[in-house]
Amino acid sequence: MxxxxxxxxxxxxxxxxxxxxxxxxxxxxxxxxxxxxxxxxxxxxxxxxxxxxxxxxxxxxxxxxxxxxxxxxxxxxxxxxxxxxxxxxNQSQHGTVSFGCSHLKTLSIIPSVMQRIHKMYPKAQISLYEGQQSELLPSLRVGRLDFFIGIISEEISLGEFVEEPLLSCPFGVIARKGHPLANSTSLAELRNAKWYLPVAGAGYYHDLELFLFPEGKGPENAIFKGDSIAVGERLVLEADYLVIGPLAMLDIDFVNKLFCTIPVKEKLPDGHYSLLYRQDSSLTPLAKHLINEIRIECGKQVIQRVN
CATH class of the missing domain: 1.10.10.10 (Winged helix-like DNA-binding domain superfamily/Winged helix DNA-binding domain)
Structure with missing residues (x-):
């Protein structure tokens, strides 16, 4: 040289x-x-x-x-x-970022994203809040959250936000393997089932109940609402509850070993996931990098489904 x-x-x-x-x-x-x-x-x-x-x-x-x-x-x-x-x-390594995410999507996207982020920003403090858009939007509006990723409702005004579509996911009815209703072929057969559904004042899951029970709920039907993955998992595995979620969940090894899709003939509406953040707020370098990693992971899922 x-x-x-x-x-x-x-x-x-x-x-x-x-x-x-x-x-x-x-x-x-x-x-x-x-x-x-x-x-x-x-x-x-x-x-x-x-x-x-x-x-x-x-x-x-x-x-x-x-x-x-x-x-x-x-x-x-x-x-x-x-x-x-x-x-x-170096500044971002000591920074903080808080974001909201649909609790079901966290299973398939967030683990890989966090793995890569913490290699570059080992000292960063990252907070994740699980929930649906209608529940987390107030926190996004006042700045408690830097951004939100989830299914966006057309019923809610988003004039002060930037919305960036990320991906669309087919949804289905999910149960534990060996569930008594695991071989059901129509939603009518699930009228008396027990369901664990997210808390939602508007949007996808709010409208979903009308889709699930077009003829009304059966006399033994029970619906428990919450946004905890841990609680939902135990209810499905130990109490025979059913959940609605993206079919991509079953691509995760430990999920596929324990859960299955009930093959109902009715096609559930797809979930359209978007990124949401305030127009009047400058995202920190850490938040921008985190968002970019999420974009990359969503892109990988789109490619996997195409292939």
């Missing part, structure tokens, strides 16, 4: 060009004139070329000096940009 100039050489060369003389460059860099002259000579020796000569109005670039100036500015700009990026990452 050839002997390369030092950053201090480039800074001095840049200062002489900017200020027009060795004396002015020395004053700007808080160095002595002999020191500036010595550094310039070291740079010229390293390059094997004369970069500047004294003129009637100060230092003047030679042809080789003008050639080197262009490259030198590019190198310094790139180094400054790299330093800025590193500083942003």
């Amino acid at each position: 050839p002997n390369l100039p030092k950053i201090s050489h480039l800074r001095v060369f840049e200062a002489i060009i900017l200020h027009g003389s060795v004396r002015a460059a020395a004053k700007a860099l808080n160095q002595t004139q002999p020191g500036i002259t010595r550094t310039l000579k070291e740079l010229e020796t390293t390059l094997g070329a004369t970069l500047m000569v004294r003129g009637t109005r100060g230092m003047v670039l030679t042809d080789m000096g003008r050639l080197f100036e262009t490259r030198m500015k590019f190198v310094l700009n790139e180094l400054e940009r790299a330093v800025d990026e590193i500083k942003q990452v």
Whole structure:
């Protein structure tokens, strides 16, 4: 590898060009004139070329000096940009971000995202709040949450937000393997089942009850509402409750071993997931990076379904 100039050489060369003389460059860099002259000579020796000569109005670039100036500015700009990026990452390592996410989607997206994020931002404090749009939107409006990912309802005004569609997922009825109703082929056969459904004042899950029970609920029907994955899992496995969720959940190994889809003939509405954040708020570098990782993970799921 050839002997390369030092950053201090480039800074001095840049200062002489900017200020027009060795004396002015020395004053700007808080160095002595002999020191500036010595550094310039070291740079010229390293390059094997004369970069500047004294003129009637100060230092003047030679042809080789003008050639080197262009490259030198590019190198310094790139180094400054790299330093800025590193500083942003270091600051983000100590930063915080809070976001909301549909509790069912957290199973398939968030684990992989968190794994990658914590490698780059090991000191970051990240808070996840599970729930549906109608429940978490107030927190997003007042700034308690940086962003939300979930199924977006057309019934709710989103004028102050930016909405970015991420992916659409087919939904189905999910039960434990071996459930007495596991082989049912219509929703009518599930009228008397027990259901665990998310709390939702509007949107997908709010409208879903009308779809699930078009002829009304059966006399033994029971609906328990909540937003806890842990509670839902125990209810399904130990109390024979049914849930509605994205079929992509069953692509996760431990979920596939314990749960199954009930093959009803009725096609449930797809869930359309979007990213939501406030228009009047600047996202931190950490939040932007987290969002980008979520976009990447959603893109992977889309590709997997296509293949």
